[in-house]
Amino acid sequence: MVWGKRNTPIAVPMTNERERQTYYGAINLLTKTVHLQERPVGDGTNTVAYLQWCQSLYPDKKLLLLWDGASYHRGQEMQTFLAQENAGLAEADWKITCVPFAPNAPEQNPVEDLWLKGKTYLRKQFAVNKSFAAVKHCFSTFLRTLSFESVKCRWYWPDPQLI
Numbered sequence: 001m002v003w004g005k006r007n008t009p010i011a012v013p014m015t016n017e018r019e020r021q022t023y024y025g026a027i028n029l030l031t032k033t034v035h036l037q038e039r040p041v042g043d044g045t046n047t048v049a050y051l052q053w054c055q056s057l058y059p060d061k062k063l064l065l066l067w068d069g070a071s072y073h074r075g076q077e078m079q080t081f082l083a084q085e086n087a088g089l090a091e092a093d094w095k096i097t098c099v100p101f102a103p104n105a106p107e108q109n110p111v112e113d114l115w116l117k118g119k120t121y122l123r124k125q126f127a128v129n130k131s132f133a134a135v136k137h138c139f140s141t142f143l144r145t146l147s148f149e150s151v152k153c154r155w156y157w158p159d160p161q162l163i
Contacts, residue, residue: 024050044077110152
């Protein structure tokens with residue numbers, strides 16, 4: 001809402017209205033570390049690249065990803081990548097396991113809480129972020145330095161001592 005003269009249109013200048021940023025994010029349920037990566041778009045190629053990056057963070061470890069229903073999480077590029085990574089291994093030994101959330105259930109996804117926390121922080125910092133580049137930097141810096149805790153994380157990993 002804005003205040004102005006009655007029956008007089010108020011022009012609100014908009015810049016960067018077509019600029020956007022896609023983020024891939026994961027939370028290490030043991031350390032509460034956020035693994036955030038910027039990508040130009042959300043698609044199969046960038047999803048595979050993100051998973052390869054996650055693998056580089058945890059070499060020689062098996063990854064378990066709790067996955068939302070994005071089409072590119074289930075697409076052919078992902079299927080091919082997972083088949084190559086897990087080729088010849090028993091399911092218990094897979095290098096990467098992706099477990100989907102129930103369809104249309106963002107309330108099950110702790111990463112949705114992470115995005116909300118980042119957006120809330122941005123709203124509080126609106127006065128200092130004068131450009132889209134500043135907004136992106138503020139958002140990603142905040143999330144990368146965050147030790148994230150959500151009750152939803154304990155739904156999937158109730159006891160960190162189980163390792």
